[in-house]
Amino acid sequence: MKFALFGGAAAGALFASQVAFAAPEVKIDGSSTVYPVTEAVAEEFQKAKKGAVRVTVGISGTGGGFKKFCRGETDISNASRPILAQEMEACKQAGVDYIELPVAFDALAVVVHPQNNWAEVMTVDELKKIWEPAAQGKITNWKQVRPDWPDAKLSLYGAGADSGTFDYFTEAVVGKAKSSRGDYTASEDDNILVQGVSGDKFALGFFGFAYVHENPGKVKTVKIVNPKTGKPVEPSMEHVIDGSYQPLSRPLFIYVNRKAAERPEVAEFVEFYLVNGASLAREVGYTPLPDAAYKAAWARFQERKTGTVFGGVPEVGVQIMELLQRELKS
């Protein structure tokens, strides 16, 4: 029986190099941060299409997703940061043009224990002082951050080095991605960080917004001073949308293969994404873009404008509407 199966598999391998599926398929891969939004859209889209279109979503990470995307293996790539210069080059060499569409915001919250009554507001400089590599082993007490804060051990909780959250936080706070002190409790799983901070009165941590909303009362958020306006800003959806919660919020993107966009199922999926993205993003705990941004993105897609507005260099603290009006480069 087993030998027969083996023979059959070998025969199948000989005859079917790549069997085309009956139902059209939209292949998506990339960032695990964007995944929940795309999953929600894919789920609703498949329901709306009554199974006539198949959508698959993988989580190879933003970088892994772009590798596949630039080889033409996927139709859409989820990205928690803009496409980088070497990825643009890879896409160009393979002849893959792409349409860059922002779909939602991701925001990080700096959190403390609910009984922490001193750290109401923090500046980016203070965060940098705590998290930069030079702080390792040196900045270990709350008093060292601000002299009138208590003389107590500062325990730190943050994302592990393999997560996009870590890359983004270090980029925004320290000024260089992946540059951080190493002596803190790190976890790829934000739920562990929530538990850590909620059980330690002198804790300071950072993680995605959604985890704050899902754990009310367990942790308290810290207002972050916007470096441009100098005003402390409460981390909330509305402040993310109006662009004042900076630098700890960033847009998330999908990149659509220009050629794949010719296929009706891909075009319909993108339209469905931009029309329903706001409500679905909100439902999975993400912050939606302002309506005008979805409209501008839809216009960009309809005109099939390819390229990226970032030119291969990630930025911190960008305004979404300004982004959508910038010139595209490829």
Added chain:
Amino acid sequence: MASISPSIAVEAAVPGVAEIRANVVRRRRWDIVFAVVGFLATSVGVVTLLALFVDLVMDGYHRLTPDFFLSFPSRRAAEAGILSAWVGTCLVMMVTAAIGVPLAVSAGIYLEEYAPRNWVTTLIEINVSNLAAVPSIVYGLLALGLFVYALGFGQSILSAGLTLALMIMPVVVVATREAVRAVPHTIREAAYAVGATRWQATRDHVLPYSIPGIATGVIIGLARAIGETAPLITIGALTFIAYLPDPPISTKPPFVSFDWLWSGFTVLPIQMFNWVSRPGTAFHANAAAAGIVIVVLTLAMNGFAIYLRYRLRKRITW
């Protein structure tokens, strides 16, 4: 103790006996100490497994409804299920068993029965043993280059099954060799004496007698493969997939279809991993429920291996 105490006084008069007695007591004490330490060491494993399992059951049992097994992944934790995951796991395991087992068993029998004793064989043996210790992600990288790209199998169930087949091969080869070696030499000699060829002796005697051991190895290998995530993510396993691969059997001619081999897939541990990292306790309950399914599957497979060994051993009558 009280009953023997009067005699101690008598024996104490003879120094030799007292010394021996003390010596025995001392050595006995060490015997007991080790028994206790050994028992504790054993309990650590059992208690940990039990604690983990009880924790999983407490978190996840209420999600183990028929709907959970019949629903696709969803953004709503209460509606999400493991249909595509368990079907994917079953199909991948089928490919793994169908390809890995014949290869590994043949290799094991060859090495034990046929291969000449020289440095090439020794080299192969050392390599096989070392392969068992290679981290699974390395198999994933190999498979990505070989199956996914070089052979063009793509991110399919076939690629995944082949990857895990490679991964379980060393375990099954080693188990096969152990089992074959345990068959007494007299059996082979008796077969040769009546004119059997080496293949006849192997097929009619050695192989049937070693099947219990081989089956145990196969199932332990599959039980290891069922929990693998890293190599499958590397070769491009999906996370959201809300359709099932084409069925292998259909009502229309030619009745059997191998299209499912080319389908994208996800497996239980990947689905579980995705749920663990989501915000919200409802998803964690789903992850725990998926965890129960994996643990029960693994335990069931191990139990089946033990049962099989017991049943088949009873049939051997030499």
